[in-house]
Amino acid sequence: MSSAINNQVNLLLNGDRAALARVLTEVENDTPTGRHALDVLFAQTGRAHVLGVTGAPGTGKSSLVNQLAYLYRHPAGSEPAQRVAIIAVDPSSPFSGGAILGDRIRMRDLAGDPGVFIRSMASRGAMGGLAHKTLEFAQVFDAAGFDVVIVETVGAGQAEVEIASLAHTVLVVETPGLGDDIQAIKAGILEIADILVVNKADLPGAEKAVHALRAMLELARPGCMYAGEHVLGTSIEPAIANQQNGWSVPVVPAIAVQPGGTEQLFQEVQKHLDYLRVSGEWQLREQDRLQRMLFETVRDTLEARWRVIVPEQKLQHVLEDVKKRHLSIHEAVQILLPNETKL
């Protein structure tokens, strides 16, 4: 089996799309084969620019991804075309476990292009807007030599911020009419944006939405705004630096279904990539991500080992006591996992 998977991995590294698709399936199903493939591929990762696209359902994420990927494939001037992988996550039903993955519908402009690979993914019960194996998918595409990996999250509400730990650049997509300025200062999804997009900017209310979001960003650094307006006497920059030093989160209007409607956004994405490279933020995010992966894997491994050594009868007994409220959760853990436990 090991030689079969090594063969698949070699084919994948040589650009074989069928092998790539099959390795992704193994990874998604968390098979021993899939894990082995990830081990082999890991050394080749760390090069691709991972772009996250998130926002509420129906804001036009898939259409934007379609346009951005198209611009990567057909760059202006003498720039070389980049190879683009797209991971499109849609929700699984909490009842049947099934899913309708419909993001490809908006990506037909990319059909037949050998420099583009689109893979749909069901969230399979994972919270946070991604699937359990989305990060691993990004690694496989990275190793397979894709220059850009675009991750489209599940249509997200306010708290689906997992994408921030995966992507180098996070686009949060809003549309006109999604709420007043209090919505804009709530914590959560807007905070993780590196670029804020107001899509469907041809609709009424677009300007108001752009202003509300800019005002929200300014509130984050009120001193800066004050100095800009009154002391220096200059007009303030439309985008004010947020908590990350040196990067001003821009608010970019876009019309994903109109030719040229995403060019400004595309340029902002390029600017953010330059910023990541120059500022050292790229390395910081990379380190952050790897540390998180390591810690998560350690936690999962410890839990699996603990499940093996804890006697089932004892576990049931303690669980019964917890149900009767004779033991608190922490007391139960003390019994099931005493300090001297060797894992």
Added chain:
Amino acid sequence: MERKIRVLIAKPGLDGHDRGAKVVARALRDAGMEVIYTGLRQTAEMIADAALQEDVDAVGLSILSGAHMSLVPRVLELLRQNGQETVPVFVGGIIPEADAKKLLETGVCAVYGPGAPTSKTIEDIRQAVEGKACPAQ
């Protein structure tokens, strides 16, 4: 963990009637399958390309335009070229009986006409993916 069945549901050709495809997609979803829905007006090349990238276990084609005798064999041929000849292909739509027979001979797993119960389709797909056998005709 139970392995999820992934199915591509596609509408090749130029007719715009996608209600049937949506009903089937929804039924498969409720049966716990992951359905990749491509939308309207797909070429055979687009469908085969999507089937490859998504590494699906089965392909469902919905055709109401009458062009099934040219579209379906083309999809089968492209799947074969991509090394996906073992992926079962199901066809639904307005297909005359004589054509249905020919399609089955060229390698289609099953053909469904109007009024076919979705429970039958679900069962057939499960059988074909897990048991590697198409329903007896």
